[in-house]
Amino acid sequence: MNWGVLLFPGSNCAEDCFHVIDKVLGKPVTYLWHKDTDLGDVNAIIIPGGFSYGDHLRPGAIAHLSPAMTAVKEFADKGGLVIGICNGFQILTEARMLPGSLLQNKGIKFLCQDQTLRVENAETAFTSEYETGAVVGFPIAHNEGNYYAKPKTIAEMEKNGQILFRYCNAEGEVSDATNPNGSINSIAGIINRTGNVVGMMPHPERSSDAVLGLSDGKGVFISMLKYLEEKHGLDH
Amino acid sequence: MLKAIVTVMLKKGIFDPQGRAVQNGLESIGFEGIGSVRVGKQIEIVLDTQDQANAEASVHKMCDKMLANPVVESYSFEIVEA
Numbered sequence: 001m002n003w004g005v006l007l008f009p010g011s012n013c014a015e016d017c018f019h020v021i022d023k024v025l026g027k028p029v030t031y032l033w034h035k036d037t038d039l040g041d042v043n044a045i046i047i048p049g050g051f052s053y054g055d056h057l058r059p060g061a062i063a064h065l066s067p068a069m070t071a072v073k074e075f076a077d078k079g080g081l082v083i084g085i086c087n088g089f090q091i092l093t094e095a096r097m098l099p100g101s102l103l104q105n106k107g108i109k110f111l112c113q114d115q116t117l118r119v120e121n122a123e124t125a126f127t128s129e130y131e132t133g134a135v136v137g138f139p140i141a142h143n144e145g146n147y148y149a150k151p152k153t154i155a156e157m158e159k160n161g162q163i164l165f166r167y168c169n170a171e172g173e174v175s176d177a178t179n180p181n182g183s184i185n186s187i188a189g190i191i192n193r194t195g196n197v198v199g200m201m202p203h204p205e206r207s208s209d210a211v212l213g214l215s216d217g218k219g220v221f222i223s224m225l226k227y228l229e230e231k232h233g234l235d236h
Numbered sequence: 237m238l239k240a241i242v243t244v245m246l247k248k249g250i251f252d253p254q255g256r257a258v259q260n261g262l263e264s265i266g267f268e269g270i271g272s273v274r275v276g277k278q279i280e281i282v283l284d285t286q287d288q289a290n291a292e293a294s295v296h297k298m299c300d301k302m303l304a305n306p307v308v309e310s311y312s313f314e315i316v317e318a
Contacts, residue, residue, distance in 0.1 A: 057277075061302060094305065101307040103246075108253045148250065148308060182251070 001228050003029040004042035006072065006088075008052035008063045013085065016205040017046045020221055024208050027225065034066040043228050044081040045072055047088030049141070049203060059102065059144050060090035069095055081125060081224055082197045086142055089189075089199030098192055098199045099157065100149030105142070106182025112141040114214075115180065115202055117188050118168040121161045124191055125227035126198045129219035135172040136165075136216035138202035140180065140188075145201040147183035147190075154184055165189035165200060237318035238283045240295040244304045244311045245276035279303060282318045291315050 003021045005014050014031065021029035032039055034052075039045070052063035063069070069091070076082050076097060084092040092098045105111055114137055122132040130136065149157070157163060165188040169178045179186045181201075189200030204217030246252050252274045259273040281298070283291050295313055304311040 057303065058305060061305065065302060093307070101305055103250065103308060104253050106251065106253055108257055182253075 001027055001044075001225065001232065002040070002042045003027060004032040004039060004045045005029060006032045006034065006045055006047045006068055008034045008050070008066065008091075010052045010054055011048050011050035011087070013049035013087075013203065013205060016203075017048045017085070020205050020208040020218070021046075024218060025221055025225055032068060034063065034068045036068045037071055039068070039071045039075060042075075042080075043232060044083075044224055045075060046205075047072075047082065047084040047091055048205070049086030049088060052087055052091060055087075055144075058090075058094070059087055060092075060094035063087075063091045064094035073097060076192075076197050079194070079196055081228065083126060083220070083224070084197075084199045085203055085205065086145075086201055089201055090144065092197065092199045097197050098190060099153050100147055100190070102142075102144045102201070103146040103148050103182075104144050105146050105180070110141075110143040111145070111180050113139065113180070115140045115188075116168055116170050116172075116178075117165040117202055118172045118174060120163045120166055121191070123161070124164065124195055124198075124223075126191065126220055126223050127164055128223040128226060130223075133172065135168060135170065136219070137207060137214050138204050138217050139206045139214075140202045142181070142201055145181045145183065147181075147187045147201070149184065154187075157190060158185070160193060162191050162193065163187055163189075164191050164198060165202065238285060238288065238291045239316050239318040240281040240283060240291060240313050241316065242279040242281065242295065242299060242303055242311060242313040243276055244279065244299075244309050245274060247308055247310050250308055288315060 207214035207217035
């Protein structure tokens with residue numbers, strides 16, 4: 001079961017993701033470079049956070065046109081698991097692999113804080129380790145995390161169970177007061193219609209190793225691993 | 237040589253926090269009667285051509301492919317002598 005972490009100039013959460021797969025899950029993981037056109041035999045791709053291409057123009061605007069992203073799209077079209085975290089989410093929306101876009105935080109400030117989230121749909125390849133309605137803690141660190149999509153798109157996503165995580169308080173209550181960045185419907189993470197591409201602003205990789213104080217995020221990667229093991233067989 | 241002056245703005249109806257901050261700033265130093273402020277980007281591209289039609293077609297492609305995100309932004313441009 002090989003994992004790939006896609007690197008762009010300016011990615012800065014790649015090592016955290018690599019660490020989780022390598023040391024926490026104990027699975028083979030490799031770095032992929034944005035100029036690669038062949039992604040090798042990976043079974044899952046993580047697009048990490050950071051400031052790809054310095055976030056110039058818009059976050060993800062230049063990165064999504066990299067050669068590797070063509071290969072990532074082909075990989076996803078064949079059902080491969082792709083997760084974009086923070087800047088990775090921005091890149092996936094720019095690539096139109098996920099609907100909507102991430103606008104500047106409503107309060108203008110860069111947000112770097114612990115955040116509680118409510119799991120909205122635990123019936124996916126990325127969230128099966130959780131219970132729907134569970135409250136988990138992942139840190140956030142972003143300036144453009146204000147999720148926006150047209151009302152019609154939002155309504156469809158809500159109906160299809162495509163909202164995976166919502167910002168909430170410690171009791172799991174969702175309101176304007178618990179929404180850190182102004183995202184529509186407090187959306188923190190989404191999944192595509194076919195259930196194999198996820199984007200989320202919060203950082204599960206920063207809360208996956210108990211030594212860091214929080215390990216709620218590990219469930220995302222374990223869910224993916226279990227899905228892959230079921231799909232491909234345990235010894236692949 | 238021609239120069240394209242591209243303006244990219246958030247679409248109407250999408251909240252622009254930067255514009256609001258600028259508006260608050262202007263009002264705080266005493267400017268009155270400001271309806272709203274929106275902040276966009278201006279991108280200048282010098283093109284190695286004298287052909288107006290070619291330049292326009294090329295800049296449209298640049299905008300559609302990278303310079304603007306049609307989900308949240310609109311763009312316009314003019315072509316002038318560089």
